[in-house]
Amino acid sequence: MILEAVRQELVSARRSPVRLTALVVFFAASALAMLTGVRFVDDWAASLEEARQQQSDSAQLVRGWFADGVAGPEDRPWVNVAEPLWQDWYAGTRLVREPASLAGIATGSLDDSPRVARVNRLANPFLEEGSKIENPELGRTEAVDLIFVLAVFVPLLVGVLGMGCGAYERESGLVRLIAVQRGRTSQWFLARAAAIAMLASGAVLGVTSIAVARAGAFDRDGLGMIAIALLYTTLWAGLLTATAVAARSRREAALAYGGVWVLLVVLAPTLMSEHALSSTVENAGLTNVLDQRAQQYDGYAEDAAVLVERLYSARPALRTFPAASLESLPPEIERHVYDWSRVQSLVAEHETKAVEEHRVMAAAERTMAWSPTVTLTLAVERLAGRDLRSATIFRRVVIDAVAERADWVVEQAWRNRPLSLEDFETLMDQAPTKVPATSASVMPHLTVLLGWTVVAWAVGVVRVRQRDTEL
Numbered sequence: 001m002i003l004e005a006v007r008q009e010l011v012s013a014r015r016s017p018v019r020l021t022a023l024v025v026f027f028a029a030s031a032l033a034m035l036t037g038v039r040f041v042d043d044w045a046a047s048l049e050e051a052r053q054q055q056s057d058s059a060q061l062v063r064g065w066f067a068d069g070v071a072g073p074e075d076r077p078w079v080n081v082a083e084p085l086w087q088d089w090y091a092g093t094r095l096v097r098e099p100a101s102l103a104g105i106a107t108g109s110l111d112d113s114p115r116v117a118r119v120n121r122l123a124n125p126f127l128e129e130g131s132k133i134e135n136p137e138l139g140r141t142e143a144v145d146l147i148f149v150l151a152v153f154v155p156l157l158v159g160v161l162g163m164g165c166g167a168y169e170r171e172s173g174l175v176r177l178i179a180v181q182r183g184r185t186s187q188w189f190l191a192r193a194a195a196i197a198m199l200a201s202g203a204v205l206g207v208t209s210i211a212v213a214r215a216g217a218f219d220r221d222g223l224g225m226i227a228i229a230l231l232y233t234t235l236w237a238g239l240l241t242a243t244a245v246a247a248r249s250r251r252e253a254a255l256a257y258g259g260v261w262v263l264l265v266v267l268a269p270t271l272m273s274e275h276a277l278s279s280t281v282e283n284a285g286l287t288n289v290l291d292q293r294a295q296q297y298d299g300y301a302e303d304a305a306v307l308v309e310r311l312y313s314a315r316p317a318l319r320t321f322p323a324a325s326l327e328s329l330p331p332e333i334e335r336h337v338y339d340w341s342r343v344q345s346l347v348a349e350h351e352t353k354a355v356e357e358h359r360v361m362a363a364a365e366r367t368m369a370w371s372p373t374v375t376l377t378l379a380v381e382r383l384a385g386r387d388l389r390s391a392t393i394f395r396r397v398v399i400d401a402v403a404e405r406a407d408w409v410v411e412q413a414w415r416n417r418p419l420s421l422e423d424f425e426t427l428m429d430q431a432p433t434k435v436p437a438t439s440a441s442v443m444p445h446l447t448v449l450l451g452w453t454v455v456a457w458a459v460g461v462v463r464v465r466q467r468d469t470e471l
Contacts, residue, residue: 005188005195013161013199022160023203026153030207033146034214037104041215044099044115051094051116052433058092059428066421082419083332084412085121088405091424093119093431095401097394100385100437101217102225108145109381113391117398119431121339121406124346125398146211147380150229151373154204155261158236159244162196165189166245166464167253186465193245193460197237204233221383224442228383228449232376235453239264241460246467268371272364304329307337311410314344321414336413343406350399357392364388365444372452379445385437397435405431 013019062081065072072079072086079086095117117125166189208229212222239260244253308329312319323333368375381387408427412419 002191002194005191006198009161009192009195009199018163019161022157026149026157026203027207029144029149029153030146030211033107033144033149034104034211036107036145037211038214040107041099041104044103047115048096048098051096055092055094055433058090059424062087062090062424063421066424081424084409084419085332085336087412087419087424087427088120088409091120091427091431093401093405093428093433095119095398095432096434098434098436100221100383100390101215101219102212102221102380102384103386103437104215104384105146105211105225106381106384106386108148109384109386113394117394119398119401119405121336121343121402121409123398123402123405125395125402146207147377147384149207150204150232150380151376152265154200154229154233155236155239155265157203158196158200158233158240159257159261161200162193162237162240162244164250164253165192165196165240166467167247167250170247170467171249186461186467189245189464190241190461193237193241193464196240197234200237201230201233204229219439221439224446225380225383228376228379228442228446231446231449231453232372235372235449235456238453238456238460242456242463246460246463248467264371265373269374269377272367272371272374302338302341304334304337307341308334311337311340315407315410318410318414321411322416323414326416333413333416336410340406340410343403347399347403350395354392354396357388361388368445369448369451372449375445375448375452379442379449382440382442382445389440390437393438394435397432401432 013023061073065081072081081087081090097113097115097117099115114125117123169185169189205226208226212218212225215222217225240257243256243260247253247256312324318324323329329337364374364378368378378387382389408430412423
């Protein structure tokens with residue numbers, strides 16, 4: 001019976017201009033989203049290459065000055081690359097965040113973690129404007145990405161393909177003829193609902209397979225995305241069965257299915273987003289620039305002697321270095337104590353933010369069960385490496401690199417000796433240069449979608465069979 005229903009739905013789709021239009025719009029929107037994703041990933045790769053080139057150019061300047069036996073550029077006589085301050089600056093380390101293979105499917109995600117972060121004693125990954133100099137994409141999203149197409153267009157596609165199924169026959173009286181020909185009308189309508197699910201799933205499978213193949217994501221992430229998209233499609237076919245297929249008339253079917261679409265795709269995600277914003281003071285990464293700069297300047301108001309003791313408590317080995325034996329630290333060494341103290345504040349701030357972000361992520365996973373659309377979005381963003389977790393990981397690596405650089409500058413300053421090209425090369429080799437994308441499990445999201453699917457189909461089967469008793 002299912003095969004017969006599939007053949008009928010294929011014939012209906014070919015003969016119905018509305019259904020054909022729905023399929024064309026779905027494929028066109030998917031193609032647009034994938035083209036946008038390709039451009040997005042290409043821009044990402046270009047920004048990483050530009051950052052690496054800037055780092056290489058900066059290092060070549062220092063190598064050239066050492067080769068010429070000069071301290072720095074002629075037009076900046078205050079620069080001396082034999083000092084740790086300037087070796088740190090001209091090392092020009094750019095820490096890049098490599099995109100996940102599926103990053104192009106989530107171009108609409110408001111990801112506030114930069115692609116490139118500079119690593120030196122003055123770096124601050126929390127400063128939005130500073131990050132935007134090398135990351136102009138921050139705060140900018142694409143209008144349509146594949147997540148949007150799947151989340152919004154798939155339910156509409158299922159609804160158009162299944163319009164009139166069951167409701168038309170009951171409204172027109174054909175249901176009695178079907179009962180005479182097939183015995184139980186519920187079996188035929190459920191077979192048609194399953195056929196609609198297969199037809200919509202075929203369209204979704206084609207789109208997601210092309211996206212995965214284009215990204216080269218032939219791994220767990222790619223398979224996970226396809227599985228989530230197919231499960232989401234099957235879920236909406238179940239909701240169609242529970243509402244439209246079980247309806248007494250086409251008007252009731254349209255109102256019921258349309259109401260579910262508005263509730264789960266529009267209202268629930270909006271309310272959950274507002275709740276998430278109200279439950280946390282700041283978003284996933286970047287704080288107010290003026291507050292950060294005020295905090296930085298406040299650090300210089302502290303007494304240097306107090307900061308030096310704090311430094312010795314954290315790094316007691318510095319007491320054995322030459323600078324520690326001086327009666328008083330010269331200004332060119334003392335200044336590094338303030339920079340080191342500021343970096344320690346950044347580390348502490350990150351720890352606070354990490355706790356807050358973990359709470360937000362946990363709250364999102366607890367509440368995602370209220371909307372399958374939110375579940376789909378969170379799952380695919382995680383697979384694409386464009387979620388809050390990925391942003392937190394990148395900032396953690398940046399903060400650690402900046403802290404290590406501040407420690408290096410202090411150590412070299414306390415040695416109180418001129419640095420060489422070998423020291424510079426060692427500094428360059430020790431600095432991390434990239435943060436690869438990491439894979440994450442979406443099993444909780446699959447479990448939520450599976451639960452929704454089972455419940456939707458169970459309610460649909462019960463409601464359609466109840467209509468048999470009304471004949």
